[in-house]
Amino acid sequence: MSTSFLRMILLAVAADGSLAMGHKAARSFRFASISVDAAIKYQEVDGLGASQAFQRAEDVLGKDGLSPSLQANLLDLLYDVDSGAGFSILRNGIGSSNSSASNYMNSIEPFSPGSPYAKPNYTWDGYDSGQFPLAQQARARGLQTLYGNAWSAPGFMKTNDDENNGGYLCGVTGETCASGDWKQAYADYLIQWVRFYEEHGVKVNNLGFLNEPQFAATYAGMLSNGTQAADFIRILAKTIKRERMELAINCCDGIGWDEQEAMMAGLQAGPDPAEAYLDVVTGHGYSSAPTYPLSTTRKTWLTEWADLDGDYTPRIFYDVNGPGEGMVWARNVQIAFVNANVSGFLYWIGAENSTTNSGLINLLGDEIVTSKRFWSMAQFSKFARPGARRVEALSSAELLYVSSFVNTDGKIATQVINNDTAAYDVSLTLDGCRLLEKRVVPYITDNENDMTELAPVLLANDGTFRTTVPARSLVTFLAI
Known part of the structure; x- marks a missing residue:
């Protein structure tokens, strides 16, 4: 705990085990109750994470x-659960470029074989724009899920003959090409990328084939509606089955939550609905945020979101509620899990050489600068581990937001976000849980602290403890 934090709030541990503050600060206290019922369970957690696509992996590797x-x-900060955030999902880009210049991600099939029925000429450099060695390092530190996601098919498989500027996959509903139907060739291409990784010792868990299919970007991308995505999903699923691979299918990384919702009808239509072959429905948060559950019985992930336009705010948890501040991203994560029932939440870039907010961590030469966005996500990722279940959590205060997760080892992680100008004296009750030590360890992130561990408190026999949640802060209470 920092000495400045001690001076600011005059923190002391009270005799009854609660967190008490000095008399002057206590006059601004408000009071609230929080209840957690571990018997009321919701979705399973797959984890949190980010991407290092478009050669950002090379930034981590010292470029x-x-x-x-x-x-x-x-790497420890990103993926080690003991010394860092313990991010459990890594989203690797499956390249479609015939070079690795600039920020391009090189393709394993850089040139057309001439037709979709000709033998492809695959190539593997063992590097994959830095993503392969990064994945090795992440796996060594406990990464649970590697998500391979193609932004586009190679240009020669598309209607515009270009990996950039939109275009459709040749052969999907309403889109034909003189060269033929490339759906099966694209499925084979994606499977070969997975095979290259696995032949060299890195397991790929999830596979996606679209990125923001509503947006004709100047960089790699491919357009699609739900019906067209469904055309390809059926073929990809049959190809995975034919190759006897253990591989989950993701779709469709819509540019916003509403746009992904609009694709669901096409994925669910017909006598052979493509949704039946999906494992995870994926969407982004740019044009519309994940504030409600998508219309699907499958798991859902928020797979990309970031502040791409705001001022540089690496070390601010709360100031003016700006788009890059830690408080904003703490709420974004919490709302996605609680209101949208997501099982996974991924920021855009984990770490990059930049002074923008598009990464969680900024690299400035030989310096690592962690943002409060990073620490906000870490307070969820480190303590709500893959396999955990979100459980019922309620707060009596309007600006005191809560979420709670029961891990497979029985530990309960409860995140409390105080977006008020005053501290709260809180009575927190844990029901329906079996704890070995009946001890709760608080961790705080605010303007002065980065996931700082505070003194533990003991639970009463009824599962209740008293605590203080400072103003403008995020506190995770880990019950053991």
Whole structure:
């Protein structure tokens, strides 16, 4: 705990085990109750994470001067659950470019074989724009899920003969090409990318084939509606089955939650609905946020979102509620899990050489600068582990927001976000749980703290404890 934090709130541990504050600060206290019922269970958690696509993996591997020791520290920060955030999902881009210049992600089939029925000429460089060695390092630190996601098919498989500027996959409903139907060739291409990874010792868990299919970007991308995505999903599923691979299918990484919802009708239509072959429905948060459950029985992930336009705010948890601040992203994560029932939440980039908010961590030469966005996500990722279940959590205060998760080892992680100007004296009750030690360890992130561990408190026999949640803060209470 920082000394400035101690001076600011005059924190002391009371005799009854609660967190008490000095008299002057206590006058601004408000009072609230929080109840957690571990017997009321919701969705399973797959985890949190980010991507290092478009050669951002090379940033982590020292392309611009990050020393080997800091590379190891950075990888620990991202993927090690003991010393860092323990991010459990990594989204790797499946390249479609015939070079690796600039930010391009190189393709395993850089040139057309001439037709969709000709033998492809696959190539593997063992590097994959830095993503393969990064995935190796992440796996070594406990990464649970590797999500391979293609932004586009190679240009020669598309109606515009270009990996960029939109275009459709040749052969989907309403889209034909003189060269033929490339759906099966694209499925084979994606499977070969997975096979290259696995032949070299890195397991791929999930596979996606679209990114923001509503947006004709100047970079790699491919357009699709729900019906067209369904055309390809059926073929991809049959190909996975034919190859006897253990591989989950994701779709469709819509540019916003509403746009992904609009694709669901096409994925669910017909006598052979493509949704039946899906494992995870994926969407982004840019044009519309994940504030409600998608119309599907499948798991859902928020697979990309970031502040792409705001001012540089690496070390601000709360100031003016700006789009890059930690408080905003703490609420984004919590709302996605509680209101939209997501099982996974991924920021855009984990770490990159930049002074923008598009990454969680900024690399400045041989310096690592963690943002409060990173620490906000860490307070969920570190303590609500893959396999956990979200459970019922209620707060009596309007600006005191809560979520809670029961892990497979029985530990309960409860996140409390205080977006008020005053601290709260809280009575927190844990029902329906079996704890070995009946001890609760608080961790706080605010303007002065980065997931700082505070003194533990003991639960009473009825599962209740008293605590303080400072103003403008995020506190995770880990019950053991």
